[in-house]
Amino acid sequence: MDRSMSVSLWCEEVEDDQSQNQGQREAGARAPSQLRAAWDPTVSGHRVIQRLLHVEERYIPSMLYITLIQRDPERREELAKWALEVCCECGCDETVFPLSVSLMDRFLSASLSLPVSPYCLAAGCILIASKLSECDSVTADTLCAAAEYSFQPSDLREMERVILATLRWDTAAVTPQDFLPHFLASVQERGDSDEELLCTLRRHSDTLAAMCVCDSRFLGAPPSLVAAASLNCALRGLGNKGPTQLALTSETLAGLCQTDLIVLQCYSEMIEYGLRQRLRSGLQQLPTEKDEEVESERPGTPTDMREIDF
Structure with a gap:
């Protein structure tokens, strides 16, 4: 190999003008729009499923946490619903929401106590899941705005460090x-x-x-x-x-x-x-006519x- 030849690992793949214009017209979409790889059939099959089945048990919360949550599920479901709304409004990939809730459950399973700001915990899990799953991740400012600035970006970054330390950086959970x-x-x-x-x-x-x-x-x-x-x-x-x-x-x-x-x-x-x-x-919750019946x-x-x- 010629040592004088410059080698660049920079990805120079670009979208066509039509894709860029369409991405700019989409309301609420984060710019620039992402380039997604097509489905590769070689990474599918029974071998991959067996590997996922073997790994998934490691990311299930403890039975003590599950028992406590199922006795009083309202708070946990409220945080999960808020995380879903934020992921939908930010146009996140469909893998971000379940991964963020999995991170939240595992963190609470390890600590068995809610932090001072539960929405900061949910936002921190969304931030980590977005960084793992997307090229253009959700920003800390966006998450703070979604929570009506009940916490600051510095608080969110500190919560992110606490979550990672509690989970020992094992964040790529199976969903x-x-x-x-x-x-x-x-x-x-x-x-x-x-x-x-x-x-x-x-x-x-x-x-x-x-x-x-x-x-x-x-x-x-x-x-x-x-x-x-x-x-x-x-x-x-x-x-x-x-x-x-x-x-x-x-x-x-x-x-x-x-x-x-x-x-x-x-x-x-x-x-x-x-x-x-x-x-x-x-x-x-919607106004219905008298002659309408729910099947x-x-x-x-x-x-x-x-x-x-x-």
């Missing part, structure tokens, strides 16, 4: 969103090759998985089981498969997450029940998580 693309690839291998259908299925699954993250009843569930149950509910909600196909898909998902089929069906029913509760509470049948899964009253 349900880590399993969803691999489970979807397995569903695609069974003959569902319609790209539009798969994109809709992914959005529905992300919505249901985010709902489970907010719901303290799913706090002790493995991320793989939450992802499989969310995908199973999304398939049933779309209504484009017969009972036999749904049964085969459920068996496949149960095998992928190494759980019993009855357990998967139980969690799927819990998700559907939670979805009905939130849709019903959202409808009760008690299984609801179709909404494509946007903000359609659900978390």
Whole structure:
């Protein structure tokens, strides 16, 4: 190799003018818009799923914390809902929210006490998760503004150091969103090759998985089981498969997450029940006509998580 030749590792990849203009027109989007790599099928398959299953147990909170939270879940769900709203308003990647809540649960599991400013804790977890998952991370000033300046950027940076020290910098936790693309690839291998259908299925699954993250009843569930149950509910909600196909898909998902089929069906029913509760509470907050009735049948899964009253 010629030593006189200059070698640069700077990424010179640029977007075309049309993509840049479109990104500038999007309201609330952070500039510049991100360049995302396409899905690589070589990093999927049973080997990757087995590795995720082996690692996920390390990031489940302690049973003592789970018991305490499930006795009084309101405060934790309030912080999770606020984190979801901030992630949606900032246009964060779908992996930021579940990772931030996982960091918050693990921190509280280790300390078993809320800090003076709980929203500063939630904001610090969002900041760390955004730095791990995105090229253009959320700024400290943005998070302070979202909390109506109940804390300052210096407080947020100090909280970030406390979280990292408590978790010993082990922040790349496994979440349900880590399993969803691999489970979807397995569903695609069974003959569902319609790209539009798969994109809709992914959005529905992300919505249901985010709902489970907010719901303290799913706090002790493995991320793989939450992802499989969310995908199973999304398939049933779309209504484009017969009972036999749904049964085969459920068996496949149960095998992928190494759980019993009855357990998967139980969690799927819990998700559907939670979805009905939130849709019903959202409808009760809206003015309705006297002749309108709320159907008690299984609801179709909404494509946007903000359609659900978390």
